[in-house]
Amino acid sequence: MKLPYLLCIAYVYLFDYVVCQTVSIAKIGNLDNLCDNTIPDQNHLISPRYPDRYPKGVRCVYEIRSPVNTRLEFELNEFELEIEFNEKCHDHFVLQETFRATTYQTKVELQCGTLPSGRKILASTNFVRAEFETDTSVEATGYNITIRAIDITQPLSTPTDDWIANNRPLSTADLIRSLQRSPCVDQLISVPVGQLVTFSSPGYPGLYPEYAICNYHFDSPPGTHIEFNAVDFHLEAPSRTDGCKYDTLTFQETVDGKTIVLGGKKFCGLEGPKLLSSTSNSVRAVFQSDLSNRETGFSITAISRCGSTIALSPNTSMIFSSDTHTELFSESAGRCVYNFVAPVDYNIEFTTSKYSPSTASFDNHNAKFRLGETINGIEVPLGTINLDSYAPFSGPIEPTTLRSRTNRVRGIFSTEPAGAAAQFNISIKVVSRYLVSLATNATTTFTSPGYPQLYPRSTNRTYDISAPKGYVIELTAMHFEMEPGSDTQCPYDWLGFFERIQKRIVPLGPKYCGNKGPQSLVSQTNHLKAVFVSDFSSQFTGFNITAKAVRPSANFSQSTSASVLKSFATSTIFKSSSHYILILLYVMVAWVGFHRGHLC
The missing domain is CATH 2.60.120.290 (Spermadhesin, CUB domain)
Structure with missing residues (x-):
């Protein structure tokens, strides 16, 4: 035992x-x-x-x-x-x-x-x-x-x-x-628009405690950002070799799910924040001290101003209105910058309608909302909405719709003179880049995946394009660069259009590849699908195509359909039976999509 x-x-x-x-x-x-x-x-x-x-x-x-x-x-x-x-x-x-x-x-x-x-x-x-x-x-x-x-x-x-x-x-x-840490209670600080709010280190203007960790949480109204300025700032001096590592103050915000340090650095010594701005309406400041060399600390002002980063969710919409931002647009400094961010593979659509409140008091004189996006590192205008056209006392006007080509749009609201007021309604919608819905007489664009970067290999994407009843769709390539084929064939990467006519799925135009995209290609119906296919080899920048809802011309007839079908058939008959089977399969996929979409 x-x-x-x-x-x-x-x-x-x-x-x-x-x-x-x-x-x-x-x-x-x-x-x-x-x-x-x-x-x-x-x-x-x-x-x-x-x-x-x-x-x-x-x-x-x-x-x-x-x-x-x-x-x-x-x-x-x-x-x-x-x-x-x-x-x-x-x-x-x-x-x-x-x-x-x-x-x-x-x-x-x-x-x-x-x-x-x-x-x-x-x-x-x-x-x-x-x-x-x-x-x-x-x-x-x-x-x-x-x-x-x-x-x-x-x-x-x-x-x-x-x-x-x-x-x-x-x-x-x-x-x-x-x-034996000195107590430091987390603080939640509300920052109203246009009002200075002051916060300070514990014990200020006396010496702050040793080894403290203090959290300050700042919130301002939606559609605003927060600006910080040091009135008095004295923390332990930085290390000669490692910078701020002893007593520090750091400002953080969360953007796209990631924590970002404002200004890209910590503050210490005698250098406090000056005109330090967030991109959102929520900021966290963290003050940390070690075990020696205490100083008087800091006194810092915070103020919220119009303009911020607005994260948008897939397949949702929001109203960007002066009703919900009254303080911003009635006391505007004359220029507000907004960054609208949607998920990858989504575009952002802006539609402005006439503002009709129960009591209207502003005429939006010289008020504008300029929209732009960055493509290949270059700021490209998306369009300008003249808000005075949509003021309460303006005459009848059709809604304006602008759609981005990327998932990020920068909007600049401005008034002249600075401080002038404005009232408006802008509907913001997040839509899949593969779903294109055209308003009356409206023009929008759709692009290849990743455009203007190289499109991915082995891709099969279908775009659903629709216009109001009584309209047809006109397609024009603004940029077109795909893997080239021969004069009559596109066996590798290609773009094709299909629509449903008399219960049949028929092609609209030939298959497109190389540098030849559609030019003023007009559908017979108000609903079509575009099929983009790439193989496993070469990659190119792809396409940027405008789609416009137009009234059908009087001489457009069914004979057009027959000629188009013949053209497509000529460009898709290959010597290899495998190519023929592949094309037949793609047409069947398009037909199934049409059937499920209840095309008329």
Whole structure:
């Protein structure tokens, strides 16, 4: 009976494990209540709400101790945090210890992202500080960590490669003082349009506390951005070699799901923000101080101004109206810049209608909304909406519709003189670039995938193009560059048009390839489909084609259909039967799409 017991003891000592050693985990500081249930026992640490996703904007700090002559080992049973961006962790779990009067912490690659199960991190001492902090964007599963005490069998010279030294040596007394953090309550600050709001460091104008982390959350009305200016700024001076690394102030916002640092840098020393602007109406400022060289801190003003980045969701619409932005357009500085962003493979459509409020008081004199987009690094005008034409007291006018070729549009609202008021309604719609709906007498464009960049290989895309009843569709290529074929054949990459006439799917024009695109090609119906096909080899810039809803001409007859069908047949009959089968298959695909779309 004694043999198994002796073998167990021998196993423990042979592998340097002291399984019965006591590990103490304590939550410290006046922190978020979400941290309360993160210590299931004295050998495990889990993230808040684990195994569900951890919350945003949480911070948990722990002191972890083991007996003298032991060191701590951390085994990651599961570890999944927001991935690092630009070598920075926005959500992080960091371990910190002091070894031979120098503070070490785990490397960035061990603080966030996804780490393999079973990964072990070995400390050099029996006292480690752990900190878990999240920002206000991405959430993930979190972590489940087992903590053990391991006997030190021989003296250590340096920590393992998992740790990196801070450049500022700290004594053990400094580290203990750092754990007794001065309280700093997160602040939510509302920034009204045109009104200055002031915020400052804790204790200002006195010295700010040591080792503080203070979060300031700023919100302004939709359609605005926030501008920051330092009135007084004095933090610890930057390092000569590493810049701002001691006491810092950082401004962040989330754009397209990513955390962006405003101005691309942290602020420290005597250099505070000047005319620092966000692109959205939500900003987070983070003030951090270390354990020495306290200064008077900062006093900074924030003001919201018209113009911002507006993220648009797929297949949705919104009303951009003076009704919802009354403060902006009645007290405008004369120029507001908006960036409208839709997902990839979507375009943005702007339609202006006559403004008809119950009480109208402005004539929109010299008010304009200029729209443009960037193509190949060049700002290309999309169009200008003269808002005075849509003012409450203007005469009858048809709605104006402008559609982008990309998923990003820059809009500039301006009035003359500056400060003049305007009232208007602009409907903004996010549509698939493969769905083209034409308004009466309206012209829009559709492009190949990725245009003006090279279109992808092995692609088959169908565009659905429709016009109002009583209209037909006129197609004209503004740019056309595809893999060339022969004079009569397009066997590789091609673009073809189809419509349904008398219950038959018929081609509209020949297949197009090379540098020959459609020119004033007119449909017989108000609904057609364009099929774009590329093979696995060469790539080109593709096409940019305008589609216009026009009234049918009087001499357009069914004979046109017959001649078009003959032309298409001539261009698609190949010597190879495989080519014929391939074309037949594409026509069948187009027919199925027509049938499902209930074409008339």
